[in-house]
Amino acid sequence: MGNTSKKLAAKCTLLTKEEPKYVAATFRAASKNSERIREEDLIVSGKLDPVSLEKFWGPQIDPRLAQYLTNFLFGAGQQKSPTVDFNRFAELYVYNVRGTVEERMIVIYNCLGMDYNEDVELPYQLLKEYCESIVSTYMKMLKSSSSKRVRSWQDKGFRASASNVQALGEAVAATVGGDLDSPQHHCTAAQLSKWLQTNVLLRQLAELVYVNLYGINKKPGDESPAPLPPAAPSLLPAADGLEAMPDYPAVIDLSHIVWVNSHLPHKYQHKWRFLFSTNIHGESFSTMTGRIIDQGPSVIIVEDSSGYIFGGFATAAWGFGPNFTGTDEAFLFTCAPKMRVYPATSYNDHYQYLNHHTKTLPNGLLMGGQFQFGGIWVNAEPFGEGASAESCSTFRGYRRLSKEPSFRIRSLEVWGVGDKPALDKDDDERDTSILDTNPEAKAILDMAGRTRHSEGLREDPPL
Incomplete structure (x- = not known):
């Protein structure tokens, strides 16, 4: 890092020990080695460039987020400044990556062209577009990533369509109000604060x-002005089991995977099998049952004939039985037309x-509710028919998942989801006779005085 970057980094106490060289290098590239960035370095001919900040952030950034960032850096309206210094440039990074709730509120207000004030309400539509711009930029980074994790999905036909990216942004914003399906037109600073704490x-x-964007994932010694392609995004799990299928008919979208995966317990988020x-x-x-039994926690995804996509997270391994299983970490979800x-x-x-x-009991798969009135019901015979009840007391805020009941x-x-569980029966499989799994047949042979020849043919257990 050159002397200019060292001087810049020394001026900002917000950055950790390793961050200044990366942030300063990015600042230096945008400012052309000066101590301030001019707006004309980011804006072409006074108008927002189709890919603003293109000189060093390239096509990774959504044009709306580019405008929001210039609002934060240079201000808006009469308070607009022609240049920005390194401290303000570093604040944008620090506040978003590890800022306090108040600092993150300042970012949102400033990005949307407003001064942070506890008495000022924020239009919900602006907040939704801000969330959409963050999601869109993240998805652009996924598309430009060369990581094996991303490729494992994209090579099998999984995409991030504009409509689903928008739906994910809407889902992120919708939790700011009390009613997910009827958000208010404005949100207060108190609502925004609570939302930022829980989202x-x-x-x-x-x-x-x-x-x-700030190139923090660069390798030491890399002095290129643009950040490297993103590291493997932690919100997208690795795809396991698709390798042998040359043409997988993808039903869900990368946005759907990110949405569902983000709500799983952390220990299961790294891999989908x-x-x-x-x-x-x-x-x-x-x-279906033969392939999912004893496979650990899982995600069921259903698309109905109307195009509604929904499902549930089952916390226990599936197995036949007369009783309900699972834990309170289970949840139901929708992916289309909305993500909830x-x-x-x-x-x-x-x-x-x-x-x-x-x-004597219903034959099928059920998640939530009661027999005949489940959140998700998949009929065993005939397979292909399902139902979703109007209400389900098992899950909070539940609305019918499918278009029709x-x-x-x-x-x-x-x-x-997560690693495949180790099954005890795998270890004992070599030492298992058919009579071990049918004690009634074994008892009948004993009563009849018949010799069980297989008893003497078992291998000795391994040392």
């Missing part, structure tokens, strides 16, 4: 965006149920 996804998105798809394995309940999550209420423990070939399944997928 983990927005904080993660902003951190990833600014770490990449492909287990079942009706588009690949056919419409068979037996095939419905967490457990703890009112009851009807999180997941699976049964087949029984005469009863629906036809257009596609259904199941993904195991």
Whole structure:
């Protein structure tokens, strides 16, 4: 780093020990080695360039976010400044990556062309567009990334369409009000403060965006003016199990994956394991259950014939039985037409149920609610029919997931999340006889005095 960058970095006490050389290098590239950045270095002919800040941030940034950043850096209206110094440039990074709630509120107000004031309400539409610009920039970074994690999805046809990116931004913003489906026209500073404290996804998105924009992921000795392509984004899990399929018919979008994955317990967010798809394995309940039983926690994703996409996170491994299983970490969600999550209420423990070939109990897969009135019900016979009840006390804020109460399944997928669990029976498989799994047959042979020849043919257990 040159003397100019060292002098700049020394002026800012907000940065940690390793950050000044990266932030200063980015500042130096934009300011052409001077101590201030001029607005004309970022804006072409007085108008917002189609890819503003293109001189060193390139196509990674959404044009709306570029405008918001110039509002923060240079001000808006009569208070607009022709230049910005290094401290202000560094503040934009620090406030977004590890700022306090108040500092992050200052960023949002300033980016939207307003001075932070506890008495000033923020128009919800502006906040929604701000969230959309963050999400859009993150997705642009995904597309430009060369990481294996991103490629594992993109190579199989998973994309980030503009409509779904917009829907994810709307979902991030919608939690600022009390009613997710009918947000108010304005939000107060108190609502914004609470929202910033609880909205983990927005904080993660902003951190990833600014770490990449400011080149913090560069390798030591790299003096190139532009940041490197993003490191493997932590919000996107690795895809496991798609390698052998040359043409995977992707139903969900990268935006959907980020949305659902961000709500999973952290220990499961690093990997999604492909287990079942009706588009690949056919419409068979037996095939589905054979592929998902004993696979650990999983995500069920359903698309109905109307194009609604929804599902649930099952915390327990699936298995046949007469009782409900799972824990209060389970949730239901929608991906289309809107992205919403419905967490457990703890009112009851009807999180997941699976049964087949029984005469006295329903045969199918259920998540939430009661028999005949489930949040998600997938019928075993005939497979392809499902239902979503109008109300479900198992999950908070629940709204019917499908367009109609009863629906036809257009596609259904199941993904195991996290690492595949180690099963005890795998270790004992060599020492298992068919009689061990059928004690009644074993007892009948004993009563008849018949010799069980297989008892003497077992291998000695390994040392």
